[in-house]
Amino acid sequence: MSDHPTIRARRRGPALEEAILRAAADELLTTGYAGFTMDRVARRAGTNKNVLYRRWPHRAALALAAYGHLAAERYTLPDTGNLREDVLTVLRDANRHWASPLGEVLRGLLTTKDPEVLQLLRGRGTEGGADLLLPVLERAVARGEARPQALKPRVAGVPLALLRHEYLLRGSTEVPEAVLVEIVDDVFLPLVQAVTASVTATADAAK
Amino acid sequence: MSDHPTIRARRRGPALEEAILRAAADELLTTGYAGFTMDRVARRAGTNKNVLYRRWPHRAALALAAYGHLAAERYTLPDTGNLREDVLTVLRDANRHWASPLGEVLRGLLTTKDPEVLQLLRGRGTEGGADLLLPVLERAVARGEARPQALKPRVAGVPLALLRHEYLLRGSTEVPEAVLVEIVDDVFLPLVQAVTASVTATADAAK
DNA sequence: CCGTTAAGGTACTTCGCGTACCTTAACGGG
DNA sequence: CCCGTTAAGGTACGCGAAGTACCTTAACGG
Known part of the structure; x- marks a missing residue:
């Protein structure tokens, strides 16, 4: 039990933030914006609400950030000549x-x-x-x-x-x-x- | 405050319902749908939440009824010839x-x-x-x-x-x-x- | 006149947001 | 290498609002 997940190394900074955004995005995709709760995101990210509130002022801001994180890829316009x-x-x-x-x-x-x-x-x-x-x-x-x-x-x-x-x-x-x-x-x-x-x-x- | 002098006769049925809808409509107009709470409506109508929930299954239903109550008048189309x-x-x-x-x-x-x-x-x-x-x-x-x-x-x-x-x-x-x-x-x-x-x-x- | 019905009142339970406060691990400058 | 600073982890709140339970009390009507 060398790298047992129960005792995870403490993540900091960008790594933690990335994990939170992933968790938040997953929550958004499964439960939608309604039913998107800070508690659930924190649990899924393996952290706690404090950490969330240190980065985003409220639920909506986190959800928005998570959406932005999801929709990051760029869109290319069609050009079929028609x-x-x-x-x-x-x-x-x-x-x-x-x-x-x-x-x-x-x-x-x-x-x-x-x-x-x-x-x-x-x-x-x-x-x-x-x-x-x-x-x-x-x-x-x-x-x-x-x-x-x-x-x-x-x-x-x-x-x-x-x-x-x-x-x-x-x-x-x-x-x-x-x-x-x-x-x-x-x-x-x-x-x-x-x-x-x-x-x-x-x-x-x-x- | 004090509700001392006016010990209002107990309203029932349509009269009460009308009063509730008026109160709900007022709430909608002042605070909007966000901030529209059952407690406030009940207080404004001089009654309590029970009475509301006996008539409408939830907050949204009451708000909708109140809106319908407000927007009752019919619209006439213009016909200017242009x-x-x-x-x-x-x-x-x-x-x-x-x-x-x-x-x-x-x-x-x-x-x-x-x-x-x-x-x-x-x-x-x-x-x-x-x-x-x-x-x-x-x-x-x-x-x-x-x-x-x-x-x-x-x-x-x-x-x-x-x-x-x-x-x-x-x-x-x-x-x-x-x-x-x-x-x-x-x-x-x-x-x-x-x-x-x-x-x-x-x-x-x-x- | 009295029983039924519905309103009034109060006090819950439940949830979720946002906060306080402390503990503990990681980082980094001297 | 140590120790102070910083940020994460953990737990427990306070608050507001939705709904619910349950009892009391007034109005209605046969």
């Missing part, structure tokens, strides 16, 4: 993400009352959505697939805003593919396409 | 409502985790938004102000969905008029308006 495919891909990715446990965490965090956390959450570009599709739209304009007048954050943000809206209405369940297609074909493409786009209505039988 | 004005009016009304204490209550309720309450909330047509603007859009199509192909719930729901999205991003603060105008002028009108000049010019609005 606006419709690009936007659909982004919508599908976002749909998957928001329907995943990770997305549930995010939504749980968004519904917190803590103004400080909301500030932080909104600070992350993750939430804008506008900026995400803007480059896609930009390329589409360059290819002549979209009107230059449509090249605005407000317009580029429409698809993700509508997707988010679906989540508000439906709850946690994944948004069906048909809705994504509607968002793109009934709203976004008619909105951004060149003036000759009235043809699209007849041409979308091609899909 | 699509842009109609939509802007609806957006301004919704903006006012959501920025008001009442709207804060609604948003607070929407963020509850209780699935039962969410079910009830979504049951109310209040949330759809799509159906709200659909008649407005219908009239616009009849006047030739909008393409008939745009006459879909998904399209009609866009303005309110975008407005709601703004609330998610900004928090409780009222959305500035400029954003409403952007939503209408940069998104909704380009989306629904007739695309080819010939169609717009010809007075084939004959119905």
